[in-house]
Amino acid sequence: EVQLVESGGGLVQPGGSLRLSCAASGFTFSTFAMSWVRQAPGKGLEWVSAISGSGGSTHYADSVKGRFSISRDNSKNTLYLQMSSLRGEDTAVYYCAKDDGGYDPLDWFDPWGQGTLVTVSS
Amino acid sequence: QSVLTQPPSVSGAPGQRVTISCTGSSSNIGAGYDVHWYQQLPGTAPKLLIFGIINRPSGVPDRFSGSKSGTSASLAITGLQAEDEADYYCQSYDSSLSSYVFGTGTKVTVL
Numbered sequence: 001e002v003q004l005v006e007s008g009g010g011l012v013q014p015g016g017s018l019r020l021s022c023a024a025s026g027f028t029f030s031t032f033a034m035s036w037v038r039q040a041p042g043k044g045l046e047w048v049s050a051i052s053g054s055g056g057s058t059h060y061a062d063s064v065k066g067r068f069s070i071s072r073d074n075s076k077n078t079l080y081l082q083m084s085s086l087r088g089e090d091t092a093v094y095y096c097a098k099d100d101g102g103y104d105p106l107d108w109f110d111p112w113g114q115g116t117l118v119t120v121s122s
Numbered sequence: 123q124s125v126l127t128q129p130p131s132v133s134g135a136p137g138q139r140v141t142i143s144c145t146g147s148s149s150n151i152g153a154g155y156d157v158h159w160y161q162q163l164p165g166t167a168p169k170l171l172i173f174g175i176i177n178r179p180s181g182v183p184d185r186f187s188g189s190k191s192g193t194s195a196s197l198a199i200t201g202l203q204a205e206d207e208a209d210y211y212c213q214s215y216d217s218s219l220s221s222y223v224f225g226t227g228t229k230v231t232v233l
Contacts, residue, residue, distance in 0.1 A: 035222070037168075044124060045160075045168065045211050047222040061221050095167055105215035107222070108158040110170035110179065 002026040002111055004096050009116030016086050016120070022079040022096030022113055030054070030074040033099035035109060036081050038092035038118075048094070049081065052103045059103065064090075086120045093117050125150060126212055126225035133231040134202045142228045144195045144212035150223060152193035155215040159188060159197045162209040171210070172197065199230070207232050 008020040022034070036048040049070040050059045058070050069082040079096050094116055097109035127145045134140040144157060151157055159172040170179050172188040175195065185206075187198045195214075199206055212225035 037224075044227040045213075045224040047224065050222070059221070062219070100173070105217075105222075106156045106174070107215075108156075108170060108173040108213065109160075109168075110173070112167040112169070114167055 002098065004098065004111060004113035006094065006096050006113045006116040009094065009118045011119045011121065012086055013122050014087060014120055017082070017084040018086065018118060020081040020083070020094055020096075020116060020118070022081075024077045024079065024096075024098070027098070029072075029077040032101065033103040033107065034072065034079045035097050035099055036070065036079075037095045037097055037109065037112070038090075039095070039115075040089070040092040043092075046092075050099065050103050051079070057103055083118070086118075088120050091118060091120045124226045125216055125219070125223050126214060128210075128212060128225040128228045130226070131229045131231065133233055135233045136202055136204065138202050139198060139200045140202060140230065141199075142197045142210055142212075142230070144197070144225045146193050146195075146214060146216075148193060149218040150193075150214045150216040151190065151195055153217055155217075157188065157190055157195035158213045159186075160211045160213065162211065164208070168211065202230075202232055204232050206230055 003025045005023045035050040051070045067085045071080045097112045100107045160168040161171045162168045175190045216223045
Protein backbone atom coordinates (compact mmCIF):
# COMPACT_ATOMS: atom_id res chain seq x y z
CA GLU A 1 0.00 0.00 0.00
CA VAL A 2 1.33 3.43 -0.94
CA GLN A 3 1.73 5.67 2.12
CA LEU A 4 2.84 9.28 2.48
CA VAL A 5 3.41 10.75 5.94
CA GLU A 6 4.22 14.43 6.35
CA SER A 7 5.93 15.99 9.35
CA GLY A 8 7.65 19.20 10.38
CA GLY A 9 4.75 21.64 10.55
CA GLY A 10 4.27 24.07 13.39
CA LEU A 11 4.12 27.68 14.44
CA VAL A 12 6.74 30.01 12.99
CA GLN A 13 7.16 33.78 13.07
CA PRO A 14 6.91 35.88 9.92
CA GLY A 15 10.27 35.89 8.17
CA GLY A 16 11.19 32.56 9.71
CA SER A 17 12.04 29.20 8.18
CA LEU A 18 10.71 25.66 8.42
CA ARG A 19 11.47 22.34 6.74
CA LEU A 20 8.74 19.86 5.96
CA SER A 21 9.37 16.17 5.35
CA CYS A 22 7.29 13.49 3.63
CA ALA A 23 8.18 9.85 4.23
CA ALA A 24 7.08 7.59 1.39
CA SER A 25 6.56 3.83 1.33
CA GLY A 26 4.89 1.17 -0.77
CA PHE A 27 6.29 2.16 -4.18
CA THR A 28 9.59 2.72 -5.98
CA PHE A 29 10.10 6.28 -4.76
CA SER A 30 12.85 7.27 -7.19
CA THR A 31 10.75 6.59 -10.29
CA PHE A 32 7.98 9.06 -9.51
CA ALA A 33 7.84 12.84 -9.41
CA MET A 34 6.43 14.29 -6.20
CA SER A 35 4.56 17.49 -5.41
CA TRP A 36 3.62 19.69 -2.50
CA VAL A 37 0.09 21.14 -2.46
CA ARG A 38 -1.22 23.47 0.23
CA GLN A 39 -4.62 24.50 1.53
CA ALA A 40 -5.11 27.65 3.57
CA PRO A 41 -7.73 27.40 6.35
CA GLY A 42 -11.19 27.26 4.79
CA LYS A 43 -9.76 27.78 1.30
CA GLY A 44 -9.07 25.74 -1.83
CA LEU A 45 -6.07 23.77 -3.02
CA GLU A 46 -2.93 25.43 -4.37
CA TRP A 47 -0.08 23.55 -6.05
CA VAL A 48 3.23 24.68 -4.55
CA SER A 49 6.12 22.74 -6.02
CA ALA A 50 7.16 19.56 -7.83
CA ILE A 51 10.35 17.58 -8.26
CA SER A 52 11.29 14.89 -10.77
CA GLY A 53 12.08 11.35 -9.68
CA SER A 54 15.83 11.88 -9.92
CA GLY A 55 15.62 15.26 -8.22
CA GLY A 56 17.26 16.92 -11.19
CA SER A 57 14.25 19.02 -12.17
CA THR A 58 12.27 21.28 -9.85
CA HIS A 59 9.25 23.52 -10.41
CA TYR A 60 7.57 26.18 -8.27
CA ALA A 61 4.42 28.25 -8.15
CA ASP A 62 5.11 31.96 -8.60
CA SER A 63 3.83 32.59 -5.06
CA VAL A 64 6.74 30.68 -3.49
CA LYS A 65 9.50 30.99 -6.09
CA GLY A 66 12.73 32.18 -4.51
CA ARG A 67 11.51 31.43 -0.97
CA PHE A 68 10.78 27.68 -1.01
CA SER A 69 13.08 24.85 -2.10
CA ILE A 70 11.97 21.30 -2.86
CA SER A 71 14.35 18.36 -2.63
CA ARG A 72 14.36 14.61 -2.13
CA ASP A 73 16.59 11.88 -0.74
CA ASN A 74 15.85 8.75 -2.74
CA SER A 75 18.03 6.65 -0.41
CA LYS A 76 15.67 7.56 2.45
CA ASN A 77 12.44 7.64 0.40
CA THR A 78 11.83 11.14 1.70
CA LEU A 79 10.63 14.38 0.13
CA TYR A 80 11.40 17.78 1.62
CA LEU A 81 10.17 21.35 1.40
CA GLN A 82 12.46 24.02 2.79
CA MET A 83 10.45 27.16 3.43
CA SER A 84 12.05 30.51 4.21
CA SER A 85 10.97 34.16 4.43
CA LEU A 86 7.61 32.87 5.55
CA ARG A 87 4.57 35.14 5.40
CA GLY A 88 1.12 35.04 6.94
CA GLU A 89 -0.34 33.95 3.62
CA ASP A 90 1.81 30.81 3.75
CA THR A 91 -0.33 29.55 6.64
CA ALA A 92 -1.87 26.32 5.38
CA VAL A 93 -2.02 22.57 5.60
CA TYR A 94 0.76 21.26 3.38
CA TYR A 95 0.16 17.95 1.61
CA CYS A 96 2.71 15.87 -0.23
CA ALA A 97 1.36 13.93 -3.18
CA LYS A 98 2.69 11.33 -5.57
CA ASP A 99 2.62 12.31 -9.24
CA ASP A 100 1.34 9.87 -11.83
CA GLY A 101 4.81 9.39 -13.30
CA GLY A 102 7.62 11.72 -14.20
CA TYR A 103 6.89 15.44 -14.07
CA ASP A 104 4.44 15.99 -16.93
CA PRO A 105 1.63 18.51 -17.63
CA LEU A 106 -0.81 15.61 -17.90
CA ASP A 107 -0.05 14.35 -14.38
CA TRP A 108 -2.50 13.87 -11.57
CA PHE A 109 -1.83 13.39 -7.85
CA ASP A 110 -2.48 10.08 -6.14
CA PRO A 111 -2.29 9.44 -3.28
CA TRP A 112 -1.94 12.34 -0.87
CA GLY A 113 -0.52 12.38 2.63
CA GLN A 114 -2.58 13.43 5.63
CA GLY A 115 -1.04 16.91 5.66
CA THR A 116 0.92 18.98 8.15
CA LEU A 117 -0.20 22.40 9.39
CA VAL A 118 2.10 25.39 9.07
CA THR A 119 1.05 28.53 10.94
CA VAL A 120 2.93 31.76 10.32
CA SER A 121 2.16 34.24 13.06
CA SER A 122 3.86 36.44 15.62
CA GLN B 123 -6.82 33.28 -7.39
CA SER B 124 -7.48 30.11 -9.36
CA VAL B 125 -7.69 30.07 -13.14
CA LEU B 126 -10.25 27.25 -13.06
CA THR B 127 -13.71 28.35 -11.93
CA GLN B 128 -16.22 26.08 -10.22
CA PRO B 129 -19.62 26.88 -8.66
CA PRO B 130 -19.23 27.37 -4.90
CA SER B 131 -21.96 24.88 -4.10
CA VAL B 132 -24.42 22.41 -5.57
CA SER B 133 -27.05 20.37 -3.81
CA GLY B 134 -29.46 17.56 -4.50
CA ALA B 135 -31.72 15.04 -2.85
CA PRO B 136 -30.62 11.45 -2.37
CA GLY B 137 -30.82 9.58 -5.65
CA GLN B 138 -30.69 12.69 -7.80
CA ARG B 139 -28.04 13.68 -10.33
CA VAL B 140 -25.82 16.71 -9.86
CA THR B 141 -23.12 18.17 -12.07
CA ILE B 142 -20.13 20.36 -11.23
CA SER B 143 -18.59 22.54 -13.91
CA CYS B 144 -14.94 23.53 -14.18
CA THR B 145 -14.40 26.47 -16.52
CA GLY B 146 -10.93 27.26 -17.77
CA SER B 147 -9.36 28.94 -20.79
CA SER B 148 -7.24 28.42 -23.88
CA SER B 149 -4.07 28.07 -21.80
CA ASN B 150 -5.29 25.14 -19.72
CA ILE B 151 -8.35 22.99 -20.48
CA GLY B 152 -8.80 24.54 -23.91
CA ALA B 153 -5.17 23.81 -24.77
CA GLY B 154 -5.85 20.09 -24.50
CA TYR B 155 -4.48 19.41 -21.04
CA ASP B 156 -6.23 16.67 -19.12
CA VAL B 157 -8.64 17.40 -16.29
CA HIS B 158 -8.65 15.44 -13.06
CA TRP B 159 -11.08 15.53 -10.13
CA TYR B 160 -10.58 15.11 -6.39
CA GLN B 161 -13.00 14.53 -3.54
CA GLN B 162 -12.20 15.97 -0.12
CA LEU B 163 -14.33 14.67 2.72
CA PRO B 164 -14.53 16.92 5.80
CA GLY B 165 -11.27 16.95 7.74
CA THR B 166 -9.44 14.64 5.36
CA ALA B 167 -6.91 14.85 2.55
CA PRO B 168 -8.09 15.04 -1.07
CA LYS B 169 -8.63 11.75 -2.86
CA LEU B 170 -8.35 11.16 -6.61
CA LEU B 171 -11.80 10.63 -8.11
CA ILE B 172 -11.34 10.95 -11.89
CA PHE B 173 -8.14 11.10 -13.92
CA GLY B 174 -7.57 11.85 -17.58
CA ILE B 175 -11.01 13.47 -17.94
CA ILE B 176 -13.07 10.25 -17.83
CA ASN B 177 -11.18 7.52 -15.98
CA ARG B 178 -12.04 6.22 -12.52
CA PRO B 179 -9.37 4.74 -10.22
CA SER B 180 -10.09 1.31 -8.83
CA GLY B 181 -12.66 1.52 -6.05
CA VAL B 182 -14.42 4.68 -7.23
CA PRO B 183 -18.10 3.95 -7.92
CA ASP B 184 -19.36 4.35 -11.48
CA ARG B 185 -21.84 6.91 -10.14
CA PHE B 186 -19.02 9.40 -10.74
CA SER B 187 -18.25 10.38 -14.32
CA GLY B 188 -16.28 13.09 -16.07
CA SER B 189 -16.45 14.89 -19.38
CA LYS B 190 -14.82 17.77 -21.21
CA SER B 191 -15.88 20.16 -23.96
CA GLY B 192 -13.86 23.09 -25.22
CA THR B 193 -12.52 25.12 -22.31
CA SER B 194 -14.68 23.41 -19.68
CA ALA B 195 -14.99 20.09 -17.92
CA SER B 196 -17.72 18.56 -15.78
CA LEU B 197 -18.10 16.02 -13.02
CA ALA B 198 -21.43 14.25 -12.72
CA ILE B 199 -22.66 12.35 -9.70
CA THR B 200 -25.69 10.15 -10.31
CA GLY B 201 -27.69 8.40 -7.60
CA LEU B 202 -26.49 10.95 -5.04
CA GLN B 203 -25.78 9.47 -1.61
CA ALA B 204 -25.25 11.02 1.82
CA GLU B 205 -21.61 9.89 1.76
CA ASP B 206 -21.01 12.08 -1.31
CA GLU B 207 -21.21 15.23 0.82
CA ALA B 208 -17.75 16.71 0.32
CA ASP B 209 -15.73 19.35 -1.47
CA TYR B 210 -14.78 18.60 -5.07
CA TYR B 211 -11.86 20.11 -6.99
CA CYS B 212 -10.85 19.95 -10.65
CA GLN B 213 -7.18 20.12 -11.64
CA SER B 214 -5.29 20.70 -14.87
CA TYR B 215 -2.12 22.35 -16.15
CA ASP B 216 -1.73 25.92 -17.33
CA SER B 217 0.86 26.68 -20.00
CA SER B 218 0.87 30.43 -19.32
CA LEU B 219 1.67 29.88 -15.65
CA SER B 220 3.79 26.77 -16.28
CA SER B 221 2.15 25.17 -13.29
CA TYR B 222 -0.55 22.76 -12.21
CA VAL B 223 -3.77 24.55 -11.34
CA PHE B 224 -6.79 23.64 -9.24
CA GLY B 225 -10.36 24.77 -9.48
CA THR B 226 -11.96 26.99 -6.85
CA GLY B 227 -13.76 24.02 -5.32
CA THR B 228 -17.43 23.03 -5.03
CA LYS B 229 -19.23 21.94 -1.89
CA VAL B 230 -21.81 19.23 -2.56
CA THR B 231 -24.69 19.05 -0.10
CA VAL B 232 -27.11 16.14 0.04
CA LEU B 233 -30.50 17.48 1.10
